Amino acid sequence: MEKMSTKDKILYLLKRQSRLSVGELTKCLHITDMAVRKHLSILEKEKLIYSVEVKQPIGRPIQKYILTKNAELLFPKSYEGLAVEFLKDIEAMYGEESIEQLFQNREKRLTNEYKVRLENKSPIEKIKELKTIQNEKGYMADVAKIGTNKYELIEYNCPILAVASEYKVACHCETSLFQKVLQTEDVKRTSCKTEGNDHCRFLIGF
Structure with missing residues (x-):
């Protein structure tokens, strides 16, 4: 993040955290504080962010800043709108089963691709490499250790959000993919952007 402009850093932080105050951005x-406000003012004029009032248990409400839909377009999306149209055409011609088959074929290809990079690695090495792969594919992934042999994988961006929102099989295949390449059945999706959550989250155990 060091090489990003301050503007890009703010957009990146808001993508990860969903909403932040001036104070939080300053830290x-x-x-x-003045520099942060200056950048926020420019981003608001560019219609990339907007603010909302958030009530506090004590004291006055504070302003939190959120990305607009225009800003969301700056992050990887993999031409998903066009993909949805093609999938709908395929479904209309060949039925719902054809869509499931397409995603299963995609899962098989990705499984083979990921396995090559994860083989002969320890669990922690596999998790780190999975994070690297997902970042290469535009998911803005991060990993945190939350217990003995237990990890949380967070995806702050979904490059195929429109597709996954229309066809939930995409999400199921991703979970299945992680189970296969990490060689553990203990992979559970606890949060999903297609269900209105801020990010996709997975609990992974070995």
């Missing part, structure tokens, strides 16, 4: 960016 993350290590710049002055």
Whole structure:
């Protein structure tokens, strides 16, 4: 993140955290309150962010900043709108089973691709390599260890969100993919962007 402009850093942080205040951005960016407000003002004029009032248990409400739909378009999306149209055409011509078959074929291809990079690695090495692969594919992934042999994988962006929202089989195949390449059945999706959550989250155990 060091090589990003301050503007890009703000957009990146908002993508990861969903909503942040001036104070929170100041701490993350290590710049002055005034500098943060200046950048936020520019981003608001560019219609990339907007603010909402958030009530606090004590004291006055605070302003939190959120990405607009225009800003969301700046993150990888893999031409998903066109993909949805093609999938709908295929479904109309060949039926629902054809869509499931397409995603199963995709899962098989990805499984073979991922396995090559994850083989002969320890569980923690596999998790780290999976994070790297997902980042290469535009998922803005991160991993945290949350217990003994237990990890949480977070995907802050979904490059195929429109497709997955229309065809939930995409999400099921991703979970199945992780189970196969990590060689553990203990993979559970706990949060999903297609269900209105901020990010996709997976609990993974070995």
